[in-house]
Amino acid sequence: MMNVLLVDDEPLVLEGLRTMVHWGKFGFQVCGEALSGAEALNLIHRLRPELVVTDIHMPALNGLELVEQSKRTMERPPKFVILSGYDDFGYALSAMKQKVAEYVLKPIDEEEFEAILQRVGASIQAESAAQRTENRMHSLFLNNLLNRLIQGEADEGLEQQAARALHVKTDAELRCLLVETDIGSADLRERLQLLFPGAVDRSFQDNAGRVGVIVPTEECSADRLEEIGLALYRDLTGSLIRPVIISFSDPLSGVRSIRSLYLQALEVSKSKRCQGKEGLFFYGCCRKTPEQRADHDEKIKRLAESVCAGLSEAVEGQVHDLVASFASGFSDIEWAKTRIADLELTLCRRISEMNGTPGPLMARIREQHGSLGDIKDYPALKAYVGCLCAEAGALLLLLAKQNENNTIFHVIQYVDREFHAKLQLQDLSRQFHMNATYLGQLFKKTTGKTFNEYVNEKRIEEAKKLLKRTQAKISDVALKVGYPNTDYFISKFKSYTGMLPSVYKGQWENRQADQ
Incomplete structure (x- = not known):
């Protein structure tokens, strides 16, 4: 009516x-x-x-x-x-x-007035139908623009288009409200639109079916936004829709910040889903700082070093500390498992470098605890990591005894530790009292690669890790992995990976946004 x-x-x-x-x-x-x-x-x-x-x-x-x-x-x-x-x-x-x-x-005149109502009613209905069509087209157009920005596409023209579609200035201060629930996205977007009366539709759907809204702070204060979130939560849970997670980003300036706004809200949502919680959550109340993320990486590194050094007493406490920091912090268990996968890879590589075979070890662990990908909670993750470290530590200790008198093994170990420094085969031959030509031949026979190929691969693999996990400049990454000349590093990186370091870093960031 x-x-x-x-x-x-x-x-x-x-x-x-x-x-x-x-x-x-x-x-x-x-x-x-x-x-x-x-x-x-x-x-x-x-x-x-x-x-x-x-x-x-x-x-x-x-x-x-x-x-x-x-x-x-x-x-x-x-x-x-x-x-x-x-x-x-x-x-x-x-x-x-x-x-x-x-x-x-x-x-x-009653008849005249009824004729007027008939004409006006038909006109209103026709305009409403046209408006609904226009709204659907606008919604599709805006959804495409916002998802391109969320995926990391950076272009001034795209940002200006998005600003016009959102009816905001390009430098406007914005927030993101993100809703994760089982309700259909179309229904959810309609409910959200009713909570922002008179406002242009600024909602979108991400590639996982979550529905979000970009909100200009000048039109909607933090208190009003919280009221809207509470109203939506009551509406959904009152309709027996569970669970419902509504997350809010911090305010950031400019249309170009839309990706960061979305990632903040997404991080909150994924964390609370992993913890089995529902309700309203703000990024500013529980976000992880870069320093806290770096702390997890440092714990992983120290744990791997302790396992490789055979420090079994220290390993047990480090495993407990690492998993506790995952569980009590802001970490999605899926993210925690990616860090443990890195630990797995580090230990398996170490076993291979010491002329061991990691395959049987991993098969035994999976037989006892299942695969890492199937783990759903932190107690199971702790048991898995504890077994991995104990089994790997025992095997590495056995391999170390077998390799005590193997000179080439010690050369490779030295290169693995010092690849970021200036390494020359001639210098190594003098240090280990071997003929340089013979050392080069033995090195290739043992590793399957020439000395220079081996060093470059180690440096590029380390560079890839730094590009994934840090915001360091390309020149800083080059220097850290042993390339004082940035241009030479870029050339080597491209020859080994097929892409420039900047492209590799951008692709990884886009992949993280999709998760």
């Missing part, structure tokens, strides 16, 4: 309009009545009627002024039917200039 607001300063006229006209016959229902133009303007903003039937002569704010102010202050004002007791062409001309739907003289 379409809503109609009745406005006249005479109560008897209002009563007659309400009771004598068959509103429902033409798809209308009376949603309110007002005795003055000022009261009517407030009701128009609050009730959002599709049609207003108003007298032209009222004190303070007359009917034509009501039309003018409504159109000036509202993006989508209602249609107006003007009632007048005066057959004055000047009034009719003013009404025409305001583009009112109809101008009717009192006393009202």
